[in-house]
Amino acid sequence: MQCPKCKTENPETVTYCVRCHAPVRYTCPSCKNVQSQGGKCEKCGLDFAKYAAMLVFQAKTTAVAERGKAQERSAIIKQIILLPITGGFSLFKYFKNKLRGD
Secondary structure (H helix, E strand, C coil), X not given: CECCCCCCXXXXXXXXXXXXXXXXXXXXXXXXXXXXXXXXXXXXCCEHHHHHHHHHHHHHHHHHHHHHHHHHHHHHHHHHHHHHHHCCHHHHXXXXXXXXXX
């Protein structure tokens, strides 16, 4: 199989060029079809760029959700630590605001 980038001959079993490491075989993440060019899957029609963008969007959404959970946990811990100093007023105020949705 010839590399489309550097024109080096590669064995049929490799996925990346042995010289320049450019992909010479693409595997569809959906149906596992192996093909010689990227873009769209020849078998199921999956667009590789849209699939990659969807994975990035999912990872970003998950990261934002995890960050929100961590911030909420740290806010509660902060209020519990301040409990002896404020006499419980700040904890009461925190939960009152939380119930109102602020």
